[in-house]
Amino acid sequence: MIVTTTWFLLLAAALFSIGVAGVLIRRNALVMFMSIELMLNAVNLTFVAVSRELGLIEGQVAALFVMVVAATEVTVGLAIVVAVFRTRASANVDELAEMKG
């Protein structure tokens, strides 16, 4: 059995879908946040697989850039979650309902 690039692209699409579903369904801010990281890693897998298939270096470089961006998102995102946890003692997004209309 030969594992072709298509397999990787399908795996990445599945991971990305799981990530989207996680953000939309789960109610814990940290779990939603992890789902977003899963989406970014699915993108990285796509970049690297395509890069290898086409023999281009750009995709692998792109994956490195995405990792750095994901890391900066983690620092800011965790800080925001901690700030919310301090004022509410909960990371459940359903309790975020100060504003309506």
Place this chain on the structure above:
Amino acid sequence: MGNAALLPVAFEVILIAGALLVLMVAVIADRRRSVWAPIAGVAYLAAAAAGILQWRAVAESGGDLYFSTPDIVIVRSPMVVMDGFSAFAAILLGLLGFVALLGSWDLVVRLGKRSAEFVALGLLAVAGLHMMAATPNLIVIFIGLETASISFYILAGFIRGSRASDESALKYFLLGSLASAMFLYGIALTFAATGSLTIYGANSIRDFFSVAIITEPGILLAGLALMLAGLFFKVSAAPFHQWAPDVYQGAPSAAVGLMAAGIKVAAFAALARIFIGGFISQIDAWAPIIGVVAALSMVVGTTMALVQTDLKRLLAYSGVAHSGYLLATFVGGVEGVPPMWFYVSTYAFMVVGAFTIVSVVNGPAAHAAPISSFKGLAKRSPEMGWLLAIIMFGLSGMPFFAGFVGKVFAFVVAGEAGFLWLVVIGTLATVVGLAFYLKVVATIFAPDESGEGLEASTSARIAIAISATVTVVFGIVPWPLLEVVRDALPI
């Protein structure tokens, strides 16, 4: 080559150096006086001046400082592009940043030592915003988007211990990151389909479309759709708009002006760069999607704004409707870019002015801005009352105000492209929209017994006066600006 090689990135270099300088000065300076805020103002103005130099260099060079194709008169490399499009974005974003800084001065003063971070984040965000307009590389567009977005997440949550501000930041962060990830997956799928991440030059997306015949467009279409969805989210176009009212309301009023106006300028610039610069040959595939989203945004934004009782939420929903009008220019292809620039540049100043007035009336850090608090504003402070009325007229699209000119040109372009139904919906939405803008104006001029005087700081008054001037001047004599934006094309 020395200076010529630095000029295309001068805008970003000046702003990032300014941000670092602000942070360093804040460490050593006297903490009671915000000496770093004037540094930021100078950086914004210097960056706008760099934009003017870029504009002149583009006009004079005839084009080939790096490499270019014979029919295109611009300077470009695979990572940075300097053309009329990026130079106009630089001038606009530099001036916008400056006006927004003036508008947020009250908050800067109140924040004390922390205002250094506030000011530096604004500078970094504007640098990221311009990066989105000044690159032909999709990954660099993404990095610019994230630089700006991450700064904005922090600015939204800048008021410590405020539950509304925290909530605003978390909502913006979670949904914004979701949108960024979708945009990025769109880039990855486009890369899979075309084998390129660059819009112009050798082995670019344009190259690909000029030689290749696409037999199975599935991956490419999915990529385009995901990139569109990501950018629709960033400009709060319906149905991706639910975050905007909560985020705008919870964030400090003084920061919302830059957040709301800046991201619209940059995201529409990126949309034009990618879709009109790179995928113009696929316009039949993406124009109908943009048309439907535009119509939906106009309808949803206008109807939801009708029932709002808070001015910040009202402005958020009005922003959704304005995204619709702006998107309507895109169905016209490259013809739509000058109207898009005219609309977004006048709209950006109106938004900054409106949020500055909100921060004057309700306090720069407050999250609630009930429309009832503007009752009798014309009596409490005739100046603020009239200026807010002018900006409301401008946003509503009244004749003799800039919003009207922008809408007319947007509708003409959409009509010529064959999207007559979009023009009809847009006109109806504009007429219905008058209701809520005029409701605000009526509230301003309503008699109010309890009216106590209202003091606005000089900087806030200057910021509001500039935005009202833009609204009036380009409403009466739009030709100079229209002349300029005609040369600001992403092709």
